Amino acid sequence: MVGVRRRIELVSARKAAGLTQEKLAEVMRVDRSTVIRWEAGEYAPLPFQWPKLARVLGRSTDEVRDLIDVRQASGPLTLGSELGPAFSWLDRHANWTPGTTRSRVEAQAPNRRAAQVADRRRVGEALACYYGNPPADHAMYQARCGQIEVQTSILTRPEWTELLCPLNFESDRVALVPDVEQPRRNVDEGAAVRRLAEAAADGVRIADVPIYRLVQLEAGPSSIAGKVGLAPFVEYALTADLLERELTDRLAAGKQLRAGSVPLRDRYLPDLAAVLDPSGRLCAGGVLALTAIARPADPNRGGPDYLLLVQERSGRVVNAPGRLAVIPKAFHRPLADQRADARIGATLRRELEKELFGRADVDNTAGGLRAADPMHPSRLSAPMRWLTEEPGRLRMECTGFGFNLVSGNYEFASVVVVDDEEFWPRFGGSIEANWEADGLRSYSTLDGDLIAELVADEAWTNEGLFALLQGLRRLSEIGGDRVKIPTVELSC
Structure with missing residues (x-):
């Protein structure tokens, strides 16, 4: 229910700012369908858009993050939604039972990749x-x-x-x-699998x-x-x-x-x-x-x-x-x-x-x-x-x-x-x-x-x-x- 509540709050914030979906799309320079998908919770505005969205809605960046940050709101579900296609592809390619890749990635996460810059x-x-x-x-x-x-x-x-x-x-x-x-x-x-575990962590x-x-x-x-x-x-x-x-x-x-x-x-x-x-x-x-x-x-x-x-x-x-x-x-x-x-x-x-x-x-x-x-x-x-x-x-x-x-x-x-x-x-x-x-x-x-x-x-x-x-x-x-x-x- 957390995700649903946050989606409702995003809609309310837009309306409180006196904006229609069309007007918000125009100001943010995106298509109206993008705003619809934000509000439906299909995916969130990308991080670079948060400061501008905060200004448009008259909120702080932290408040906007709370409204639309699907990754924080949905927790482990993000692992499936963002990397699901990769999990499915590897399952098929390796002839694994569906869900095997996800289980193996979850068993390894968190596994952050260290940034290395070789000479x-x-x-x-x-x-x-x-x-x-x-x-x-x-x-x-x-x-x-x-x-x-x-x-x-x-x-x-x-x-x-x-x-x-x-x-x-x-x-x-x-x-x-x-x-x-x-x-x-x-x-x-x-x-x-190690690559996907790093991707999930990062x-x-x-x-x-x-x-x-x-x-x-x-x-x-x-x-x-x-x-x-x-x-x-x-x-x-x-x-x-x-x-x-x-x-x-x-x-x-x-x-x-x-x-x-x-x-x-x-x-x-x-x-x-x-x-x-x-x-x-x-x-x-x-x-x-x-x-x-x-x-x-x-x-x-x-x-x-x-x-x-x-x-x-x-x-x-x-x-x-x-x-x-x-x-x-x-x-x-x-x-x-x-x-x-x-x-x-x-x-x-x-x-x-x-x-x-x-x-x-x-x-x-x-x-x-x-x-x-x-x-x-x-x-x-x-x-x-x-x-x-x-x-x-x-x-x-x-x-x-x-x-x-x-x-x-x-x-x-x-x-x-x-x-x-x-x-x-x-x-x-x-x-x-x-x-x-x-x-x-x-x-x-x-x-x-x-x-x-x-x-x-x-x-x-x-x-x-x-x-x-x-x-x-x-x-x-x-x-x-x-x-x-x-x-x-x-x-x-």
């Missing part, structure tokens, strides 16, 4: 020891930013670091291949949504052509996503990375031939972008510049919790139209809406979609609508591609540039990170010293640093006097 150079050396020398025309992505040497574990090629591909219909030609024959993937049930969201797995890619100057199939995200979360934890645990124990000593890597990503053959494995991937927004001169800040945005990842995300990353950062996956959404730009536009412009209704990890076309022009946020009203206001380019040896993921590094200074005075106050980030950092392209310090931060993810450096290279080419940063020179 990038040490990780690179360990992976080089495991995989040996890259094949001809491939190299690990390395760069110098001013006096700072950067080493990553992104396996790339010269032509992949010089893409400069506009993410438009002509150049962005990644296509869905139906009925792809998927390779058989064996699951380590013990490791999967409140990590493992959604039952499809993601695009890479089958084939042809990337060159000014164009990307590729083929993708579909795979369940939960399968990725319980297989390939376990590789990074295994790697960091072994390094933390002072042990070397060798074939035969890391059973999950030996199983899922045993050699460079497997890395470079995405069709033979579950090769999930990401689209991530350095976002740069032009700002006019300011008496306190100085001359015209670009604002660069960096996120501190939330502990509730599956990928790179507690790490630094560019924003947006997302798995490449469909939203509503599986064929149309296969293009890289489709994921990037959706993530701008979700991660920066407040569109919670395009986050299908929180529940099924109800809109036939969530990215229809009439549904766009005010910032995105303004950016797309006239050509040239929004520049999106893919700046690089590579395979992440830490995880086996494919990574599309990109840059999002807003060159029109009018955008910042109009919409700068509306930009706010969503639940996937614990914090949002801002940097000016006129502050080369701070950007150099940022590049040197060990908290970066491999893929995030790859996108940051590729984005800085591109901004130096197109930004003119707005950009005064250390030169980025590739050494890969």
